[in-house]
Amino acid sequence: MSVPCGADNFFYCPVKLSGNAHNPTEKLGEQKGKVIMKEQLLAIKKSAEEKLAVSSSLQELEDLRVSVLGKKGELTQVLRQMGGLSAEERPVIGALANEVREAVESALTERKTILLAKAREEKLAREVIDVTMAGKKPEIGGLHPITKVLDEVKNIFLGMGFSIAEGPDVELDYYNFEALNIPKEHPARDTQDTFYVSDNVVLRTQTSPMQIRVMEHAKPPIRIIAPGRVYRSDAVDATHSPVFHQIEGLVVDKGITMADLKGTLEQFIKSLYGQDAKIRLRPHHFPFTEPSAEVDVSCFVCGGKGCRVCKGEGFIEILGAGMVHPDVLRRCNIDPDEYSGFAFGLGLERIVMRRMNIDDMRHLYENDVRFLKQF
Amino acid sequence: MKLPLSWLSDYTDMSGITPEEYNHALTMSGSKVEGIENIGDKIQNIVTGKILSVEKHPDADKLKVCMLDVGTETLQIVTGADNVKPGQTVPVAKDGALLPDGTKIKKGKLRGVESNGMLCSYEEIGMTKEDFPDAEYGILILEDGLPLGKDIKEVFGLDNPVVEFEITSNRPDCFSVIGLARETAVTFNRAFNVKTPEVKGSGDDINNYMKITVSEPELCKRYTAKMVKNVKIGPSPAWMVKRLQSCGIRSINNIVDITNYILLEYGQPMHAFDMSYLEGNEINVRRARDGELMTTLDGEEHTLDSSMLMICDGKKPVAVAGVMGGLNSEVREDTKTVLFESATFLGSSVRITAKKLGLRTESSSRFEKGLDTENTYPAVMRACELIEELGCGEVVDGIIDVYGTKPKKVTIKFEPERINEFIGFCVPADEMVKTLTDLGFTVDGDVITVPTFRPDVLCFNDIAEEIVRMYGYDKIPSTLMDGDTTVGIKTYSQQIEDRVKNTLVGCGLYETLVFSFTNPNIFDRLNMPGDSVKRNAVVITNPLGVENSIMRTTAIASMMEVVARNENFKAEQVRLFELGKIYIPKEGEDLPEERRVVTIGMYGNCDYFDLKGVVEVMLDDLGIAKRSFEPEKTNSTFHPGRCANLIAGGKTIGTIGQIHPAVAENYGISSDVYVAEIDFEDMLMLAKTEKTYKKLPKFPASQRDLALIADDSVLAAQIENIIKKKSGNIFENLTLFDVYKGNQIPENKKSMAYSLVLRDENKTLTDEDINPVIESILKELSSKLDVTLR
Structure with a gap:
C-alpha cells in the first residue's frame, strides 16, 4: 500500500502532516486529493487502533484522544482539507471520516473500560490487608454481673405479672423483725448477726421487711418481688460478705395454695436454669411463714446425678419459701381467713457466682476492671 | 444435735x-439430717482370733511370732507387743484390713519372717481408755469364749451410725432422743413407746432435808427436785459412756453422766448439786444482786447483775439458772448426797444471761428455745430410775415440785377440707387424725388439742404443716395462680435507672458495686471542711470494724477506693460508674433519707472534658436540656480550677471535676482522676424522656466561623450564651473548634474559634438575613465581655 506516511511514523511526523494541513493553499488534484485523504483517514484509524492496543494508562488514552480527535487533532486536520474536494466526493470522505471517528471513539471507550478495570484490580491488589489482624473495638463498658443476673430475674417475674418493690436499707426493727414474728429476744435474732443503728433501727438483715411495707399499703391481689441489699455481721471472705443481695417475693390473694408456691417457683427456676431444671421442697422453719420450705434446685452441673459442685446431693439449696404466716397478714390488716399468700427469698450472690463460675465473693465488690470486663 | 441411730431403738422399731x-x-419430714457418720465404715476385716502359740522371732529380740486361729484359717503374725500369751483372744487385722485412722494392713515380712496381719490395741480399733479402763498396755485382750473370726465391729457395736440433725429453733422437743424418736416413728409409720420411769425409792422424805422457794415465778415456771443419798460416785457403764460420746458429750462420773443422759434423752437440762455444800437446807430461785460474784463449773469467776436468775442456797448463788452450775456445789468424788434439779426457766431470760456471761451451753441453748414445763417431772424420775438401775445411790422418797401456772391448753379447729385446699392435694381426714395423734395431738371431733411439748403449733397453718410434712412436700403439685391478672411493669423510676445505666455503659463505662458503709475517715481523706454537712452520717453501733462503721453520705470515697485499687493493679485506663444509695440522716426521724446517686470515675487518656461529655450524654438522653456547669472553686475535694457544679432545675444536682491532687494522694493515686457525683433523684424529677419527632429541615443551613479574642477569664459558656441568645430562632448549633494561646495573641488573652450553624425552617438564609445577626452577636460580645473578632 502506498501511503505518504507510514503508520509507524504517522504520529511522529505531525509537522509534516500539519505542514500539509496548514497549507490549504496547496492545490491537489481532486482525484488525487480524495485518494490521499482516504488513505490518510484509514491510516489514522489503523494507527490509532494499533496505538490503543498497546496503551497502558488513562493518560495515554487521553493524549491519544486529543491528538486524533481533538481540535488540533489529526482527524480534524485531515477534514480541513475537505474544502478541496468536489461536492460528490465530500459526503463520501465525510462518511468515511465519521466512520473513522466513531471507530476510534469506540475503541477508546473500550480500551478505557479495560484499563479502568485493570487499574481497579491493581488498586485492589495494592489494598490487600491482613484480615486476621485485631479489629478496632469500640469501648462500650458493661453492667456488673450482679446487675445482669438481677435483670434476668426481674424480667422473669415481670413476665409472670409481678411488680418490683423497693425499700430502705436502714430499716426499723419493727419491719425487719417484730412484724415478721421475730420479737426481741427471739432466738432467730441470734442467727442473723444484725448491725444496729439504734435500739429500734437496724440495717435490714433480709428483704422480708418489704413484705410488710408492701402489704401495709397495697391491697390484694399482691404480686411483687423486692430485690435489695441486706446486711449481716459476717467478716469478708471467699463466701461471705457483710453486704449482699436478696430477692424477696410475695403473693397475696384469695385461695393462694402451697401448690401455687411450688408452681411459681418451678416456673421461675425453669426460666432461669432451663426447662430440665427441677426443684425440691423440704420442710423448714421461718418465723414469718407457715408452713415453710427450703427449696433445692437440681444441680445444673450434673443434672441431679451428684457431683463435686452439689457435694453428691444432686440438688443445691437456693431459696427459702413458705405460706405467709396468718399473724403477719393480720398485722397488715389482711384477713387470713379470706386471703392467703406465699413468700420466698433468695440470695443473689450465690446464683451469680454459680452462674458465672466465680469462686470468690470478694471479686464482686472489689471492682477490678479485669474482672468487670469479663461479663 | 448428734444422735446414734441405735439409741432410737429404745423407743421405736x-x-x-x-x-x-x-x-x-427425716429430712423430708422436717428434721434435716446434716450428715451420718459411722466409725464402723472405717473398720474392715478385723476379727477375733485365738493365739495358738507365741515364739521368739529368730532374728529380733523384741518381736514375737504368733500363730492365730481366726475361725476359717490359721495365720502367722509377727507382733512387737509383750502382753500376748497362748490361749488369749485378741483383735486380728487380717491382710487387707482397714483401721479407723485410715491405715491399711498388708501381709509382708518382718525381719525375714512372714506376717499375715496385725494384732490390735484398743486405740487401733478406734476405742479409748474410757472404753477399757482396766486394759493393760499393748494388745487388747478380749474376753474368753468369743466365737473366732467374728467381726470386731459386732463385738463392740462399732457399727453405730451417728446422725447429725439440724433442728430448727421452733422445735425444742426435737433436741432430744425421745422427740426425734417420735418424729422417726411417725415418718416411718411405726409404733412409738415411751415407758413411764419407775422408781422404787428408799423411804425417808426429801422435805425433811430441803425447802425450795421460787422468788421469780415468771422466770422459773417450774422447779422439780429429787434427792439421792448414799451416792457412790464412780464411772458410768460402758453403754452410757458410749451413747454420751456418740452425742459429743464426755463422760465425767455416773451422777453427772446421768444428768447429761437425761438432757439428751428427754431434752430436759438437769443439774446435780452436792447437798453438803448447800447452806441453810434451802434453795431459792431469785435474781442475782448487782455485783454479786460467782465462779462457775468451768472455773471462771463472773460478776452478776440483777437481770440474771440464780439458783441460791440460804446464802449464796450455787448455779446460774439454766446456764451452768457453780464450782462451789459441784458433784465430786466424795459426794454422798445429791439434789437433782429439773426445772423450766424462761427462754429469753436464759438467753440474755448466757450472752452476758459469754457462756453458751447445751443447757442454755435448749432453754432459750422454750421448754415444756410438763417434762421436768418425767425427766427427774428417769434420772432416779437410772440411779437405781446403776446402783449408785438411794433415791429418797418424795419430790419437791414448785409449779406455778400450768401452760394453757391450745386448741385448734380441725378443718380437713381447708387443709387439703391449702396444701393442694388430698389427704383423707381419718389419716390426718392418725398422723396428728401419732405426733402427740389429740383430735376430738373438730377440736385438736396441741401437746405441751409443741409450743410452735398455734393455728391452722401449723396443723396444715404437720400434715403436709408427714405426707411429703414432694406430693404438692405445681399449679399457677388463679385470680385477677396483674401487670408486671417496672416503675418510672426503675425504667430511668435502667436507662441511665445503659447510657453509661454505652459511653464505655463499667458498672461497679460497692459497700454502703464506710470509714468515718473518708471526710478527711476527701479533704472536706470540718463543718461539712456530709460529715453527719448514720452510725452503726456494732460495726465489724471502723472501716465499715458509718453509712456513706457521699459515693466519691467508694469510687476513689475502687480507682486506687485499679491503679494499684496497673490498669492503664479506667472508666467506671456506680448507681447506688447515700444515706442522709434526717433530724427528728428514725430513718435516714436514702438517695440514689450516679458516680462516675475515670483516669488514663482522659481529661475533664471526657468526663463532662459522658455526663452531658446522660443528661441529653434524659432530656435535661436546661442545665449549666458553673465553675466551683471552693470544693476542697476537687482541683480548684477544674471543678464545676451541675445546675439544673434551679439547684445544684451534682459536682464534676478533677480530684484535687492532695486528695488523690490520700488514696495513693498518682494519676489525674476525674470524678462526677450526680443526684439521681434530682435527675429523675427533671427527666423528660418522652421524645417526639421534629420535622427534618427542608432548607439548607448556613455556617459562619467566628474567631474571637477573649480575656482568659471569660468563660466559653458566657460567649455561647450570647451567641445563642442573639441568634434567636435561627440558631441551630454552635461548636468551639479551637482554643489557642501564644504567638500573635496578646498576653492573658485567648483565641476561640467557633463554628456557628444557622437555619431558618421556612427559607434559605441569605447574607442579608445573617449579617445583621452576626453584627448583633459581635456587638453584644464586645460590650458585655470585651470579646472581639480576631
Missing part, C-alpha cells in the same frame, strides 16, 4: 432402715 433411707426420710 428401727429394723430394716438404712442410714441413707433414714437421712432422706
